[in-house]
Amino acid sequence: MRVFLSAGEPSGDHHAAVLVRELRARDPSLEFVGLGGPQLEAAGCRLVADLTRLAVMWFLRVIGSIHRFVDLARRAERSFLDARPDVCVLVDFPGFHWWLAWRAKRHGIPVVFYCPPQIWAWASWRIKKMRRLVDHVLSALPFEHEWFTEQGMKSTLVGHPFFDEHEQPTNRSQSRSWEAPAAMPHVLLLPGSRGQELDANLASILRAAARVRSHVPHALFTVAALHERHAARIRSEVAADPAARGLGLTISAGQARAAMETADAAIAVSGSVSLELLSARVPTVIVYRVGAFAYVVQSFCRRVRFITLVNLLACRNPIGRIEPVLLPPRQVAPADPEAVFPEYLSVQDPADRVAAHVVEWLQNPAAIGRARARVAAVAARVAHPGSAARAAQVVLEIAAGTAPVRAGVAPRQAA
Numbered sequence: 001m002r003v004f005l006s007a008g009e010p011s012g013d014h015h016a017a018v019l020v021r022e023l024r025a026r027d028p029s030l031e032f033v034g035l036g037g038p039q040l041e042a043a044g045c046r047l048v049a050d051l052t053r054l055a056v057m058w059f060l061r062v063i064g065s066i067h068r069f070v071d072l073a074r075r076a077e078r079s080f081l082d083a084r085p086d087v088c089v090l091v092d093f094p095g096f097h098w099w100l101a102w103r104a105k106r107h108g109i110p111v112v113f114y115c116p117p118q119i120w121a122w123a124s125w126r127i128k129k130m131r132r133l134v135d136h137v138l139s140a141l142p143f144e145h146e147w148f149t150e151q152g153m154k155s156t157l158v159g160h161p162f163f164d165e166h167e168q169p170t171n172r173s174q175s176r177s178w179e180a181p182a183a184m185p186h187v188l189l190l191p192g193s194r195g196q197e198l199d200a201n202l203a204s205i206l207r208a209a210a211r212v213r214s215h216v217p218h219a220l221f222t223v224a225a226l227h228e229r230h231a232a233r234i235r236s237e238v239a240a241d242p243a244a245r246g247l248g249l250t251i252s253a254g255q256a257r258a259a260m261e262t263a264d265a266a267i268a269v270s271g272s273v274s275l276e277l278l279s280a281r282v283p284t285v286i287v288y289r290v291g292a293f294a295y296v297v298q299s300f301c302r303r304v305r306f307i308t309l310v311n312l313l314a315c316r317n318p319i320g321r322i323e324p325v326l327l328p329p330r331q332v333a334p335a336d337p338e339a340v341f342p343e344y345l346s347v348q349d350p351a352d353r354v355a356a357h358v359v360e361w362l363q364n365p366a367a368i369g370r371a372r373a374r375v376a377a378v379a380a381r382v383a384h385p386g387s388a389a390r391a392a393q394v395v396l397e398i399a400a401g402t403a404p405v406r407a408g409v410a411p412r413q414a415a
Contacts, residue, residue: 001027001399004085004109005034006076006100008051008093010193010226011272013037015115015161015388016091020045022392033085035076035100048072048079051096072096077103084109086399090134091115101133110398114138114391115161120147120319121304127151136398138391141309142382143318158390160309162275163383181264184218185362188259188282189249191234192269193226200289201269202237204351206244208267208287211355213247216362221249222263224256264368265358274310274341279383283371284310285335285357286343287350295328295347306336307345314340314378340374 003023007016017039020032024044032045037052049072073096080103088104090097094117101111116137119126130137130153137155139145145157189209191202209221223238225231231253238244238251252259256273260266260280268277270288277284286308290298302322304312312318315338332350335342335357342357344350361368 001029002031002033002083002085003395003399004076004079004088004104005032005036005040005045005091006051006089006093006097007034007036007040007091008096010037010039010052011162012091012093012115013039013052016040016045016089017043018161018164018388019089019091019114019391019395022388023395026392026396033079033083034089035072048075051093070099073099073103076100077107080104080107080109086110087112087395089114089395092117094119098129098133105133110135112136112138112395112398114158114395115140116144116148118144120144122298122301124303127153136394138394140387141313143312147319156390156394158394159384159387160272160275160382161387161391162272163279164385164387181362181365181368184220185216185264186220186222186262187212187358187362188256188263188266188268189221189223190256190266190268190273190277191223191225191230193230193271193273195230195233197269197271198230198233201287202234203241204287204289204349204354205267205269206238206241206247207349207351208285208354208358209247209249210243211351212358212362215355215359219362221247222259223249223251224259225251225253226256228253265361267354267358270307270343270345272309274308275383277341278310278313278375278379281372281375281379283361283368283375284341285354286341287354288343288345289350290345290347292328292347295345296325298345299324306339306343308339308341308343310341310375310378311336311339311343313382314338314374340378 005016007013013036016036020043023030034045035048035051037050041047087110089112092115104111111134113134137148137153138158139148139155140160145155148155189205191198191205213219223234225234231251234251260282263282266277266282266284268284268286270286304318306312328347332346332348332353361371
């Protein structure tokens, strides 16, 4: 039996690699081929090409790389013809994966989406395309699973793979519901996993850290970069900024999970990393800066109350239309008090508001106690491991043609 996998970003590469190991544990005779990165290759998947090198965001950046994506899709299709897989498993990265799903479907290969595109949040009209191109969704989030089944998709709730990384909270994580910050509190800075995220957010995060230091002089700061290339870039930017140099930053590569275990608070760019911070029970402020045009566009496309997964998991009705705007606000608005992780999607620099949350947590034991209690309550409800194991079982059933029917309710009239 042969499984084709495709993952286009570092996080997807990791999730796909874990899935391969779970599949091989169940059937050592399985063959794996696909598009991915070094982790997927190390897990035993023969790569047609390294797709993670093309992890891009935003429309114009995708257009600039479109010729490379077309070439990769053709190479993948040639692989389908040379050795037809029994199932095609796609992990996140929806823009390219729509093309790949179309090619798999026209050759009669079942398509499974693990960590599916968040079309419930952005441009929900694409559900029609998804119903046409995808046979089964392995949903990561409870409300996501409910939405997909309501839209007529076959879906299995397997949980989010990030929670597989934190099977049990450490003693420090468990104690965070009452423990006061240390005499030298530790603040973790997470500026994102993509180059354009660093472009947009690193300066704001460093300014917020400088404001925290002015109020909490003994605070320690760690910047967790995805890899050494990002770490070198961060060091260069810090060296050019006198205020950032004065922070005495520790800059590490590939050590985010370890740093979370000693962090009292964090400032992070919006993304799946919020789920890791949830598992580690770290009160966090979320930052995501965009241009004025992007802010207006997202207001017309967005269908969720928050941009942070943790906040969506915590609120009662996460999916729903927001009020579109023609002009972005002139000032950074206060964070929604219902957010477990205060979040700032903004055009202007949110450093002052971001720093205010962290300062309050570090100076007020009651405030950080309340923040930790809210985080712990959400984690206790949703942060359960086993996603890859559950996903592997469904993938094997589909590849073997024995998957049970998991029909949703009738599709809504308006997607």
